[in-house]
Amino acid sequence: MIKVLLRKLLLLIPTFIGVSFLAFILIRLVPGDPVMMMLGEKGVSKEIYAQMQANLGLDQPFYVQYFKYIGHVFQGDFGTSIVSNRPVLEEFWDRFPATLELGVVAMILAVVVGIPLGVIAALRRNTWLDYGLMGTSLVGYSMPIFWWGLILIMVFSVNLEWTPVAGRVNAMYEIQPITGFMLIDSLWSEEGLTAWFSALRHIALPAIALGTIPLAVIARMTRSSLLEVFSEDYIRSLRARGLQPWRVTLVHALRNAFIPVMVVIGLTFGSIITGAILTESIFSWPGIGKWLLHSVTSRDYPVIQGGVLLIAGLVVLVNFIVDVVNTMINPKLRDVRS
C-alpha cells in the first residue's frame, strides 16, 4: 500500500508544474501589466515606465522569469505581491481562514441536512415525498451559485432585512483574530454572544449558497447508496428476523451505505474551495477567492500565480487524503492494491 501512495505522490509533481506554467503564461497573455494598472489614466515617460517594470523584474524574458519563479517556489518562496508588497504566502494565510470557515460551515450544512434527506427519500422510495425531495435536489444541483446567491440576498437581506448583505461580522465589534474563525473568535470578544450571533447572521447566506450543490449531491448519493444496500441479502434477512425498521436502516444499512457517501463528501470539498471564489465575490466575503479575483483585475502576477498554485495544492491534497482514507476503509480496494 505504501508503494501505491508513493506513486500517487510522485504523480503530483507534474500536476503542479503544469498548473504553475498555465497560471504563469495565461495571465501574461492578457494585455496590460501591473505598472499600467498602477498608473491608471496617468502617464509617465518611457524611461520611468521601463524602470518601474525593471523594479518588478518584468523586463526579463519570459522563460527567465518562469524558471526563476519555479526555483523560488521550490524553496517555499511564492514571491511578493505587487500591490501590497507583502509575501504571497503571508497574504494567503491571512485570508485563508475566512475561506476555510465558510467551506466548513457550508459542508456541515450539506452533511447535516443532506444525509437525513437522502435517508427519508430512500425510505419513502417512489412516493411523492421521494419525487419531491429528489426533484428539489436536482434543482439545487443545477443552480448556478451566482444566481442563487443573488436571489438569497434579494429575499433575505434586501426585502426581509433578516441577514446582512456582506462581510463577516458587524464592524463595530473589535474581534481579535485568534483562530481566524469568526464563529470562534467572536466568543472571546467583549460582546461575547452578541458578536457571535452577528457572525452567525453574516455567514448564514454565503454558507447556504455554497452548501446547496454539495447538499444536493450528498442527498442523492445517500439515497441511491442506501437503496443499493437495501436490496442486499443480509438486509432482507435482518428484516425477516423481525428487527425494527429504524434499526435496520440506521444501524445496519446506513453504515455500509456511508462509504461511497464519504468519498463524495471528500471530493466535493475540492469544489467547495472553487465555489468559494464565486460565493466570496457575491457576498464580499474576505477570503482567498475575492483576493484572487482582485489580483486579476490589478494584474498582480505573483498573487495570481501563487494563489492558483496554493489552491490547486489544497484541492490535490484533499483528494489525496480522500483517496488514502478510502483505500484504508474499503477492504476491496486495499486487497486489490496490495
Add this chain to the structure above:
Amino acid sequence: MRFSRLLSTLLISYGAWFADSSLLALPKTLVYCSEGSPSSFNPQVATDGATFNVTRHIYDKLVQFKHGSTEIEPGLATRWDISADGLIYTFHLRDGVQFHETAYFKPSRTLNADDVLFSFNRQRLKDHPYYMVGGGTYEYFSSMDMPNIIRDIRKVDDHTVQFVLHKAEAPFLADLAMDYASILSAEYADQLLKSKRADYIDIEPVGTGPFFFRSYQKDQLVRLYRHPNYWRAPAKLERLVFSITQEPTVRYQKLKTAECHFATEPAPQDIQAMAAHPALKVMEQAGLNVGYLSFNVKKKPFDNVLVRQAIHLALNRQAYINAVYLKNATVAKNPIPPTIWSYNDAVKDYPYDVAQAKELLTKAGYPNGFSTTLWTLPVSRPYNPNGKKMGEMMQADLAKIGIQAKLVTFDWPTYLKKAKEGEHEMLQMGWTGDNGDPDNFLNVLLGCAAISGGSNYSGWCNKEFNALIDKARQLSKQSERAKLYEEAQVVFKREAPWVTLAHSKVYRAMRKNVVGYKIDPFGGDSFYEVDLVDSQGDRS
C-alpha cells in the same frame, strides 16, 4: 417546564439575532463603508484612493488643502518663504508636534527637520537605505515630475527646511499638499532599520495625524483610534473603522441597516432612493473631473480640425447627461472643471447642430462621412458611469452625419495599454484632478511632453497652446498665470482635440446623525472634523 425554558432560550436567541443592542455602549465610533482595501499604509508607495483615504487620517503634510477646498493652508509648516526667482522654498516647521504612540512605537521627540528630510529623501535618493524598501517605485513622486523638479533639500536648523528646485514650478506648493508628500517619523524608521524590520514602515504606520493605526484585517476592516495629542484639537470621533465594501449597492444596503454610518461613491441609480430614505442624507458637489472624447490627431481624418469640430457639433451631449449620468453632471465646455481657478467662462461652446456639422464635414472633404472606431470605457469611472451606453448614443449621433463608428472595448488594463500606445481613433477617457491646479489638467492631459508619457491620449501638440501653459508654469503670481490659462482654453476649444463631455457631480451618502462632513474636491474622504450626534433610535 422544560418546554418553557426552551422557549425562552429561543426568544433570547431570536432577539440577539436581530438586534445589536449592546453597540450603544461602545466608544464613539464611526463606521465608514470604503470602496477597497488599502494597498499599503504609506501614501508614498501607493496610487489608490483607498490607501489615501486611510493614510490621510494618519499623516500630515507641510502644507495642506483646507477642509473641503482646493485652497492651501499651513500644515506641519507654519509659514514658508519663496525666493524671488522661485527656486528656493523655505519652510518653518511647527513646534511641539507629537508623533503617534502605538503598541509598536514610543516616540522620544517631537517633529523636526530630519522627519521632513527622511520623508522626501526616501523617494528621491537611490542610495537611501529606505529607497528599495517596498520595491523602489514612487509612482506619484515620479509622475508629478519631482525627480526633475527638486534639486536638493537642506536642513537649515531643527525647524527649518529648504527645498531647492531645478526650475521655477508654480504648482509646487499644491504638489506638496498631495498625499505622497506626507511626513513620516525618521526616528521610527531608524528603529525599524536597526531591528531589520524596515518593511514595516509601510505596514505599521506612525504619523502625526488625528488618528493612529490600531489594526488591519485584510479585505475587511481598518481600525483607527483617536490621537489624543494631536497638534490641532483632537478629533471628535474616538474611533474610525473602515469597513471595506467594494460594491456600491452593498454599501447602500449596509447604510440602510446601520452597519455603516457613511457610504462613499453611491451608485447613480440609488441616489434618489437614498435621499428619500428617512434615516439617510445625501450630499453632492461638483467634482474636480472631466469626461471627454479624445480624437487621435495623429490618424486620418482626425488630423483635420474641421472633422473634429464637425463631430463636436454632432454629439448631443445634454442627452448623454440625462441618460448616462442621470442628470448628475453638467455639460463640459473647457478641459478644466468650473471649480478650478482660471476657468474661462467666456469660451463659446459648440452647440448641438447637425446641419452645421454636415456642412463642416463636407468642407473637410467627407460629404458622405467615413467609417471609424469608437472606444468605449469598460469600467464605471466618476467622470463616466457607463461608457457603453454613452458609446451607443454617440454611434447614433454620428450616423446622422454619415459617420459609421464601430464600438470597440477591452478590459480596463488592456484599454489603458492600447490607448497609451495610440492605437485608437476616438476614445472615451477622463481625469480627476490631483492638486486643484490648472496645470494638473492642461499640462498633464494636453501638453506636448505628455504625449510620450501617455496621458495626452490625443497626441495633440499645439505650439501656441503649449507655449502658453509652459509660460504659466514658470510664473508664481496666480493672476498672471490665470490669464495665460484662460487664453489656452480658447486655443483648445478652437482646435478641438477633444469633445468635452461632462463634469460629473460627486455624491456621498450617510446616516442623518453624521455631522460636519464636507466633500473633498479631490474625491477623498476625511473624518477629522466629523462627529456623530444623538445615536438614540439608531442601531449604531
